Amino acid sequence: MNQTPLNTEKFQRKAVKVEEAQSRIASYVQQSEREDVGLEQAHGRYLAMDLTAPHPYPRFRRSGMDGYAILASDTEVCSTGQEIWLHVIDEIPCGTVSDKRVETGMAARIMTGAQLPEGADTVVMLEATQLREENGQTYVGLKKRMEVGKNVTQIGHEIKEGQLLLSKGTCVGAGHISVLATFGVHRVPVYRKPRVAVFSTGSELLAVDEPLQPGKIRNSNTYMLASQIREAGGEPFILQAIHDDLNLARASVREAIATYDIVVTSGGVSVGDFDIMGDLVRQEDVNMLFNKVTMRPGSVTTAAVIDGKLLFALSGNPGACFVGCELFVRPTIQMMLSSAHPYLQTWTAKLGADYTKVNNYTRFVRSSLEIRGGQVYAIPARVDESSAMVTIKDSDCLIVVPPITEGLREGEEVHVLVLQGGQVT
Numbered sequence: 001m002n003q004t005p006l007n008t009e010k011f012q013r014k015a016v017k018v019e020e021a022q023s024r025i026a027s028y029v030q031q032s033e034r035e036d037v038g039l040e041q042a043h044g045r046y047l048a049m050d051l052t053a054p055h056p057y058p059r060f061r062r063s064g065m066d067g068y069a070i071l072a073s074d075t076e077v078c079s080t081g082q083e084i085w086l087h088v089i090d091e092i093p094c095g096t097v098s099d100k101r102v103e104t105g106m107a108a109r110i111m112t113g114a115q116l117p118e119g120a121d122t123v124v125m126l127e128a129t130q131l132r133e134e135n136g137q138t139y140v141g142l143k144k145r146m147e148v149g150k151n152v153t154q155i156g157h158e159i160k161e162g163q164l165l166l167s168k169g170t171c172v173g174a175g176h177i178s179v180l181a182t183f184g185v186h187r188v189p190v191y192r193k194p195r196v197a198v199f200s201t202g203s204e205l206l207a208v209d210e211p212l213q214p215g216k217i218r219n220s221n222t223y224m225l226a227s228q229i230r231e232a233g234g235e236p237f238i239l240q241a242i243h244d245d246l247n248l249a250r251a252s253v254r255e256a257i258a259t260y261d262i263v264v265t266s267g268g269v270s271v272g273d274f275d276i277m278g279d280l281v282r283q284e285d286v287n288m289l290f291n292k293v294t295m296r297p298g299s300v301t302t303a304a305v306i307d308g309k310l311l312f313a314l315s316g317n318p319g320a321c322f323v324g325c326e327l328f329v330r331p332t333i334q335m336m337l338s339s340a341h342p343y344l345q346t347w348t349a350k351l352g353a354d355y356t357k358v359n360n361y362t363r364f365v366r367s368s369l370e371i372r373g374g375q376v377y378a379i380p381a382r383v384d385e386s387s388a389m390v391t392i393k394d395s396d397c398l399i400v401v402p403p404i405t406e407g408l409r410e411g412e413e414v415h416v417l418v419l420q421g422g423q424v425t
């Protein structure tokens with residue numbers, strides 16, 4: 001009988017730990033380059049350089065109230081119950097600078113946000129004063145002793161000149177936009193979004209707009225991955241899904257590697273006869289970083305370097321595909337953007353229900369976070385197999401279940417990785 005030799009290389013894989021896999025990837029990450037965008041386009045982008053304050057903020061002594069700018073020393077006599085009357089020498093609306101100097105016995109009418117006139121050191125609010133006209137002159141009366149600097153915001157109260165405003169790698173949100181606008185940064189230096197090609201492999205895959213056919217499913221991973229990539233700060237490019245054909249896969253990967261910064265595929269990484277990505281990364285011109293990780297789901301997650309660029313061949317099982325992207329693709333994008341926290345944040349929570357599945361790999365169990373009596377609980381999804389798709393949407397964290405446990409009991413303390421898109425309820 002004619003026998004084909006068994007390709008044992010395909011399934012004899014050396015599993016590496018998640019941290020080891022992450023560090024192998026990290027050594028190939030290259031920072032994205034800088035581009036400048038308009039302030040209105042900066043939301044959600046990552047700063048490509050440290051920004052320092054070109055001037056103090058506030059830049060002038062600013063009134064915090066509508067009232068009168070005075071000298072606090074004039075009010076000292078009020079502590080004995082005496083009322084004082086000050087000559088009103090000017091009126092200062094917001095945006096103008098008085099050319100008068102407030103001396104003892106004088107006051108200037110001032111509006112909230114206006115620059116204090118020379119000489120004045122304190123603002124008394126309008127409600128604490130009364131007015132008197134005499135010989136065409138206006139006098140303001142007050143009865144309360146004021147402390148120096150009351151209702152005045154000093155120069156540099158918030159930011160000193162030269163102080164670090166925002167660091168490189170900051171993800172720009174509303175508060176940062178306000179800082180940028182305040183300091184006149186109308187063109188914002190940000191990292192170009194890493195361009196990430198995404199495509200799925202699988203002869204069973206239908207486009208999402210195709211009617212179902214026997215034995216076939218619609219391609220959900222590609223769109224899920226594109227969404228995860230966007231959340232991580234990358235720009236996804238959806239490429240045509242391919243059949244389980246090694247030559248086709250090779251051509252698609254080559255083209256994608258030449259055009260994009262990162263390539264992410266789903267499917268075909270296990271040991272099945274048509275698991276072509278597993279074969280592709282074992283070819284000569286491919287530097288395979290790992291093809292097995294001691295994790296579940298996603299044990300067959302594979303990564304390689306081709307022409308200096310990273311290829312992530314994620315499992316086709318939706319749960320494994322999702323976790324593989326969060327643990328490996330997301331940090332890569334985040335590192336390219338100089339994010340200070342490229343990896344998912346770890347929190348400590350209490351387990352919201354018994355979790356009895358055990359195995360000798362670390363499990364990343366999709367779960368939802370809940371606050372009960374001021375304590376964070378993580379509730380494992382009822383259906384959490386690697387092949388299960390529908391509970392991914394209900395998850396805002398992954399409980400990390402270490403290998404070889406007896407199973408975990410409700411109320412036990414666990415570590416969870418918080419998912420970016422999640423909402424604690």
Ligand SMILES: Nc1nc2c(c(=O)[nH]1)N[C@H]1C(S)=C(S)[C@@H](COP(=O)(O)OP(=O)(O)OC[C@H]3O[C@@H](n4cnc5c(N)ncnc54)[C@H](O)[C@@H]3O)O[C@H]1N2
Pocket residue numbers: 200201202204205217218219220221222266267268269270271272275297298299300314315316317318320386387
């Ligand atoms: N003999 C063994 N069989 C399997 C092993 C093993 O170690 N030995 N590992 C299992 C594990 S664990 C996983 S995870 C899967 C990995 O499978 P692949 O990465 O090779 O993915 P496929 O075979 O292509 O597909 C698996 C599953 O996912 C569905 N799929 C694929 N692509 C998509 C997509 N774009 N959208 C939605 N769903 C998709 C596909 O139809 C399959 O049902 O292997 C186990 N087997």
Ligand code: MOO
Pocket residue numbers: 295296297298299300301315317319320386
């Ligand atoms: O790679 Mo599989 O997802 O471990 O179950």
Ligand SMILES: [Mg+2]
Pocket residue numbers: 267268269270271272274275316
């Ligand atoms: Mg397979």
